[in-house]
Amino acid sequence: MGFKQKYAYRKLAKMLASQNRNPVFPALKKHSKVGVIWQPSEKPAVHFLRDHFNKQGAIFRDYCIFDADSNPPVEANSLTVVDLNWWGIPKPDKIGEFVEIEFDLLLNIALEPNFAVNYVTALSKARFKIGSSPNDENYFDLNIKIAENQDAMFLAKQQIFYLAQLNKNSD
Template sequence: MILKGFKEKSNKKHLNKLLSERQVNVTDKKIESLGVILNIDEIDDYELFRGLATSLGIHVNKLKIIAFSEDDKDTPTVWDICYNPKDIGWKGVVKNIELQEFLDIKFDALINYYTKDILELKLITAHSKSQFKIGIIQSDERINDLIIKTKIKEFNVFKEEMIKYLTILNKIKNEQ
């Protein structure tokens, strides 16, 4: 139990380091690839994000979704990648090879669709090499570049607002 507390403190320190070193560089480059990080314990509808990608004009092969579950048991295989707290080690080290491959992809945009304040979710978001991070309001506003204040179950509101702001920021084509 004591080691778990030390590990959590180590990971929090690593998260703060990652967020303080982050260089925010927002350009008007169009979004062509999309990554999604979600908490499967909060929302588990994979098709919502496929529809969102289609609305943004992103091909399905340029969409990659990973899901997080606080439960260590295997989750449905519908997800591209599913990880849990055991996949993150001391100092934020990623132990899961598939998860590390996801993090190494330089997505044009990354959607963080979760509201629970879970350290492992925030670490994965901070580790991502994504150019532009979009999310629902969270306790740490340094994680996302664009924050949409909505409830997790109000996906259509999130989608409409995101498309509106991405159009204003010239990140998507105006053909929507």
């Protein structure tokens, strides 16, 4: 990890230390707010999740984080390399609206985590965050280890499966 990335993660840690967050397991119902963080290669999984949660009557919002090799069209719900400052930290005006939404559930299906993905996930005001990280230290309330099965659709289905199982147990 280079100097710039160490600085960025240290700055993120300070921001997180000032937050007081208590995860709340979502009892998903009609009009629940669901957010998804994804990368361009995971588009079919985003459509799968959108269809699943729209059938339940949830309000669905997604946020795509592009990598350095992409040249995407400019959209409100995306973050590109142009939207990062010199340190690699996302500019507040670009992510501010998404991270301020109090989602009942935030799903992260990004398979190649990078600082921008971690930053948006960590700062999100979502009540409950689910994702996959091989690291023990991550920004999720529920970390699903998918090991060698690195597929966004598999991860999305696992997230829905575990949500359903946990909702059965909490009833």
